[in-house]
Amino acid sequence: MIADPLTEALATARDIAGRSPDAIRAAKRLLNQAVACDALSALTAETSEQRALLGSPNQVEAVRTNLENRAPMFADALV
Structure with a gap:
């Protein structure tokens, strides 16, 4: 059982948003x-x-983010 479902849900949402x-x-x-x-x-x-997805700007950014150990700067075409 999850001790604090709201905290867990918010953590999951932050993970997805990143x-x-x-x-x-x-x-x-x-x-x-x-x-x-x-x-x-x-x-x-x-x-x-x-x-x-492969080779797209956001996929390249995801790889660079991991290699450079930094926060991602994704471009969102729908915003």
């Missing part, structure tokens, strides 16, 4: 599709999402 917005949107799309598709369709969709 990730690439492109990757978060892709993960949400895949989760939404997962309930209504077969394994082949799910793997095809995942491959498509990965191809779109």
